[in-house]
Amino acid sequence: MRILIVEDEQTLLDQLKQFFVAKGYAVDAAATAKEAQYIGEEFAIDVAIVDLGLPDFSGLELIKRLRERGCEYPILILTARGRWQEKVEGLEAGADDYLIKPFHYEELWARINALIRRSAGKAHPVLTYGPIELNTVTQELFLNGQPVELTAYEYKVLEYLMLHEGEVVSKTSLTEHLYEQDFERDSNVLEVFIGRLRKKLDPEGTLKPIETLRGRGYRWSLRKTD
Amino acid sequence: MVRDSLNLRLLIAAGATLIAFFGFTGIALEKAFGDAAKKAIQDRLQAHIYTLLASVELDDKGNLRQPHHLPESRFTTPGSGLYGFIFNDHKLIWRSPSALGVTIPPQSLLSGETRFLRLQEKQDLWVLYYGITWESLDDKPIPMILAVAEDTQSLLRQIKDFRQTLWAWLGGAGILLLIMQGLILRWSLRPLRAMTDDLKDIEAGRKQQLEGRYPSELSGLANNLNILLQSERAHMERYRHTLADLAHSLKTPLAVLRGIDQVDEPCREISSVLSDQVDRMQKLVDYQLQRAAARGGRGTLEPLQVVPVLERIVTSLDKVYASKEVECELTGTECYCFLEEGDLYEFAGNLVDNAYKYCHKLVRVQVAPVSATENQAAGFKLVVEDDGSGIPIILREEVFRRGKRADESTDGHGIGLAVVDEIIQLHHGTLHYSQSRWGGCRWEVFIPHPIQEEADSAQ
Numbered sequence: 001m002r003i004l005i006v007e008d009e010q011t012l013l014d015q016l017k018q019f020f021v022a023k024g025y026a027v028d029a030a031a032t033a034k035e036a037q038y039i040g041e042e043f044a045i046d047v048a049i050v051d052l053g054l055p056d057f058s059g060l061e062l063i064k065r066l067r068e069r070g071c072e073y074p075i076l077i078l079t080a081r082g083r084w085q086e087k088v089e090g091l092e093a094g095a096d097d098y099l100i101k102p103f104h105y106e107e108l109w110a111r112i113n114a115l116i117r118r119s120a121g122k123a124h125p126v127l128t129y130g131p132i133e134l135n136t137v138t139q140e141l142f143l144n145g146q147p148v149e150l151t152a153y154e155y156k157v158l159e160y161l162m163l164h165e166g167e168v169v170s171k172t173s174l175t176e177h178l179y180e181q182d183f184e185r186d187s188n189v190l191e192v193f194i195g196r197l198r199k200k201l202d203p204e205g206t207l208k209p210i211e212t213l214r215g216r217g218y219r220w221s222l223r224k225t226d
Numbered sequence: 227m228v229r230d231s232l233n234l235r236l237l238i239a240a241g242a243t244l245i246a247f248f249g250f251t252g253i254a255l256e257k258a259f260g261d262a263a264k265k266a267i268q269d270r271l272q273a274h275i276y277t278l279l280a281s282v283e284l285d286d287k288g289n290l291r292q293p294h295h296l297p298e299s300r301f302t303t304p305g306s307g308l309y310g311f312i313f314n315d316h317k318l319i320w321r322s323p324s325a326l327g328v329t330i331p332p333q334s335l336l337s338g339e340t341r342f343l344r345l346q347e348k349q350d351l352w353v354l355y356y357g358i359t360w361e362s363l364d365d366k367p368i369p370m371i372l373a374v375a376e377d378t379q380s381l382l383r384q385i386k387d388f389r390q391t392l393w394a395w396l397g398g399a400g401i402l403l404l405i406m407q408g409l410i411l412r413w414s415l416r417p418l419r420a421m422t423d424d425l426k427d428i429e430a431g432r433k434q435q436l437e438g439r440y441p442s443e444l445s446g447l448a449n450n451l452n453i454l455l456q457s458e459r460a461h462m463e464r465y466r467h468t469l470a471d472l473a474h475s476l477k478t479p480l481a482v483l484r485g486i487d488q489v490d491e492p493c494r495e496i497s498s499v500l501s502d503q504v505d506r507m508q509k510l511v512d513y514q515l516q517r518a519a520a521r522g523g524r525g526t527l528e529p530l531q532v533v534p535v536l537e538r539i540v541t542s543l544d545k546v547y548a549s550k551e552v553e554c555e556l557t558g559t560e561c562y563c564f565l566e567e568g569d570l571y572e573f574a575g576n577l578v579d580n581a582y583k584y585c586h587k588l589v590r591v592q593v594a595p596v597s598a599t600e601n602q603a604a605g606f607k608l609v610v611e612d613d614g615s616g617i618p619i620i621l622r623e624e625v626f627r628r629g630k631r632a633d634e635s636t637d638g639h640g641i642g643l644a645v646v647d648e649i650i651q652l653h654h655g656t657l658h659y660s661q662s663r664w665g666g667c668r669w670e671v672f673i674p675h676p677i678q679e680e681a682d683s684a685q
Contacts, residue, residue, distance in 0.1 A: 009478045015485035053474075080477035082512065084539070084575030085568050091542040098546065102480035102508050118549050 002026040002177045004048040006036040024152040033062040040066045044176035045073050052079040060093045067094035074115035120163035127162045129222035157193050161220040170217035240407045248396045259388050268342045271354035274374040278310050307377035314370050351375040417441050473511045529562035532593050539575050547582045558593035561606050573646040577610045577669050585612035605674035613664035
């Protein structure tokens, strides 16, 4: 998942970046609204955290501009201004959720997770596909009830594919959503991750959860079960 | 009542002055008229004395010859009210035919001396005695006293008539003056009344300053009051902004501090202390910030429609709690309040947010205007219900205390309901908790309008 964090307080921005990197996110950080607008419009962002009080123009204005330019990813407002009138204005401007500073990181994490799931049309944090279960909160994978070890990048790829179940996800798109902008992108690395995931998810080779569509990309082919 | 109305005070003072003035004037005029009438009687009686004197003659022997042809016919008509008498040496020697049965006492007078007096014995009479000495041919002077009496009835009638006319006119003039005084006072005090209305509007938040055109005597006061109001408002705004800025500027460093134990992994002990202290500071900042933001029972410039605000809150919360798929029913007729918009958002937002947070699926928000009754002022009522688990009885008091939360399992700082309660109290409203039809929370808020007549016109 690729997250855009917009915050003018450098220490907090660094902390947020560190936190989300640790959670396996590709993080794009911006300290000004202009920079954020550029990143938000140009890159494949999955979710954004926006502070309202920015030095050049307000976070509210940034959200409006992003929405006007067709950016549909979920946006969470993170601000010190916590009056209800301001919350309503923020949500009406196009934000999807609102969190007041200072905040608990667990709460921020839960809300970001919920926003990503919601944008993918998944209400429950546990994505279940037959014997495969992925807990997006604890970032744990279970196969037939048994835990399966995943590396951070394997988890990222798996979560992204599951959240886009049935959709063809190109290698480029997958790379864009999983890696930060200055990361050296090598499609062979992605193929290796997919190969490893297939072995971990389907050691018998009976489920075939990840389809490869030649020249087009990959598709999560299993249907979600309750 | 007198203390409450300047108009009434002035009217009573003017009325008392007018009564005193007309009272003294009436008494003085009545006295003057009485004196003048008395003097006129005396003069008339003096004239009758001279007439009588002219008709008296002496015979050859020097005895008084009774006058036969009296020039004034009333002397000859019995009971006419005009009587003539002649005394000699304290003996009545002649009385006019009209004085039949009428007696007056003799008086001792020197020649040329007059005495005017009122006799109230058998009859009430004004009497003028006049002493003369009749010189006879044999040089033996004859002392005589001529007296003319007139019935007082005519004078008393005149005085009575005069008094009636006088007091009728004075009374009429007094009432007219009092009415005019009242109108003048009303007109003169109109600027004061306008100033009072302006001040009421300022108090209710409908006006920012005294805007009326006041006479020169009041314009200085109005200017000073405006300066005072502006200064007070600026001071309050500065206070609120400073407090809000302070609170906001503290929040980001607090967020950084909270991030330390998440990201930098300090030792467990420091992390726990840090987390507790940041929590404490955060609660203080949140609470003081929301208190600073509440305007504190002040009205607004114009009535604010409640339903659109609730619609915006509900739409926003539908977005935030989208994954919960809450079914929220918002019902309400056209309803106004006189709160500052931010205050309405704050208490309604917190209540509806709690309902969304703690419900299973259902939330109901109802708003309705409340008309004034004998026991209750006009205002509006807001009811927020959910189908959650409700608040256990032992925790119901606790939820109003800042920092206290009935449910520790959800997000939040425990500030919401304390602020809701505080805002409602600042606006002299009430907040009641009961169990909803589904067994969850049911919050009922009533907020009275600050000025009742305004409310009636707005509703």
